Amino acid sequence: xxxxxxxxxxxxxxxxxxxxxxxxxxxxxxxxxxxxxxxxxxxxxxxxxxxxxxxxxxxxxxxxxxxxxxxxxxxxxxxxxxxxxxxxxxxxxxxxxxxxxxxxxxxxxxxxxxxxxxxxxxxxxxxxxxxxxxxxxxxxxxxxxxxxxxxxxxxxxxxxxxxxxxxxxxxxxxxxxxxxxxxxxxxxxxxxxxxxxxx
Amino acid sequence: xxxxxxxxxxxxxxxxxxxxxxxxxxxxxxxxxxxxxxxxxxxxxxxxxxxxxxxxxxxxxxxxxxxxxxxxxxxxxxxxxxxxxxxxxxxxxxxxxxxxxxxxxxxxxxxxxxxxxxxxxxxxxxxxxxxxxxxxxxxxxxxxxxxxxxxxxxxxxxxxxxxxxxxxxxxxxxxxxxxxxxxxxxxxxxxxxxxxxxxx
Numbered sequence: 001x002x003x004x005x006x007x008x009x010x011x012x013x014x015x016x017x018x019x020x021x022x023x024x025x026x027x028x029x030x031x032x033x034x035x036x037x038x039x040x041x042x043x044x045x046x047x048x049x050x051x052x053x054x055x056x057x058x059x060x061x062x063x064x065x066x067x068x069x070x071x072x073x074x075x076x077x078x079x080x081x082x083x084x085x086x087x088x089x090x091x092x093x094x095x096x097x098x099x100x101x102x103x104x105x106x107x108x109x110x111x112x113x114x115x116x117x118x119x120x121x122x123x124x125x126x127x128x129x130x131x132x133x134x135x136x137x138x139x140x141x142x143x144x145x146x147x148x149x150x151x152x153x154x155x156x157x158x159x160x161x162x163x164x165x166x167x168x169x170x171x172x173x174x175x176x177x178x179x180x181x182x183x184x185x186x187x188x189x190x191x192x193x194x195x196x197x198x199x
Numbered sequence: 200x201x202x203x204x205x206x207x208x209x210x211x212x213x214x215x216x217x218x219x220x221x222x223x224x225x226x227x228x229x230x231x232x233x234x235x236x237x238x239x240x241x242x243x244x245x246x247x248x249x250x251x252x253x254x255x256x257x258x259x260x261x262x263x264x265x266x267x268x269x270x271x272x273x274x275x276x277x278x279x280x281x282x283x284x285x286x287x288x289x290x291x292x293x294x295x296x297x298x299x300x301x302x303x304x305x306x307x308x309x310x311x312x313x314x315x316x317x318x319x320x321x322x323x324x325x326x327x328x329x330x331x332x333x334x335x336x337x338x339x340x341x342x343x344x345x346x347x348x349x350x351x352x353x354x355x356x357x358x359x360x361x362x363x364x365x366x367x368x369x370x371x372x373x374x375x376x377x378x379x380x381x382x383x384x385x386x387x388x389x390x391x392x393x394x395x396x397x398x399x
């Protein structure tokens with residue numbers, strides 16, 4: 001048995017081999033294991049009901065994974081994206097943007113007050129140049145949102161959601177987009193942590 | 200001289216970490232309680248959550264809400280072996296302190312205080328930050344949680360070794376990895392879809 005024999009996404013990303021000690025450990029928490037998988041299925045395998053297309057989901061997921069520098073996770077989403085019609089061009093633009101957007105987090109500012117001394121300045125990302133045309137306004141706005149959530153979530157403000165709405169994102173689509181970025185932040189860390197634990 | 204106003208002051212955003220109960224206001228429209236579909240109610244899992252603007256906002260996409268909620272409940276409430284609940288909540292509070300989620304930190308610092316009976320130690324995490332020196336086990340739980348929260352992720356074999364040396368078995372360490380990782384999910388939703396408000 002090898003890691004290729006499992007259909008569980010976190011097992012695949014964490015390199016959990018069926019029958020291994022880590023496999024047994026994950027099966028000690030079946031409700032967690034099943035619902036981490038169900039979360040992935042809801043975001044990436046179920047028919048879209050909130051107006052976020054499959055290629056948009058995979059493009060954002062690829063960008064989020066690349067921002068984390070996680071090779072196995074980024075490869076998973078980029079491979080799926082590239083299998084879509086127009087996916088190869090999107091993946092190229094995503095790779096290029098992620099290279100420019102990479103950084104260290106979490107940074108950001110607190111509401112003015114005693115925590116202001118802990119404020120850490122950092123870049124606010126926007127897609128520019130030829131990639132903005134390749135990705136379009138809608139996906140470019142989503143990547144700006146994703147970058148903020150990944151690297152400086154405490155900077156989030158109501159105006160950011162207004163910007164998404166202006167770019168064509170409905171309320172339900174914003175919820176899906178935010179869940180997707182936030183789920184990836186979980187999935188990438190859980191996969192990394194379990195991989196370290198098993199080493 | 201002006202009349203004394205009898206209006207309540209406008210809700211204000213808290214600017215410090217606290218264990219007090221905070222409110223949370225959505226920036227975009229939650230599903231109205233009376234309009235929740237059966238599927239959205241299933242997404243809430245616990246129907247009492249229909250009173251919460253946060254969960255009614257997430258109910259716009261009910262299937263991911265349901266799976267998220269069931270994972271959350273097991274990661275934090277399944278007390279069969281593994282990491283004690285106090286340390287799971289401590290991990291959630293430490294991640295929230297690191298990311299800067301004042302609302303999440305308030306809820307999970309309270310839970311950590313309830314389960315550990317060490318309210319003053321929990322308050323030191325909030326007041327002094329994640330570099331606080333409490334005791335070897337809590338320091339190690341906080342360090343591992345913060346390392347998992349960093350981007351790029353800074354969690355490595357040295358964290359696992361320290362936790363094992365302090366007596367945690369691999370199931371407990373896996374529980375810690377799940378709790379800290381899960382709050383990197385939760386913080387990003389709470390921080391990006393609305394904001395906390397001080398209760399009147």
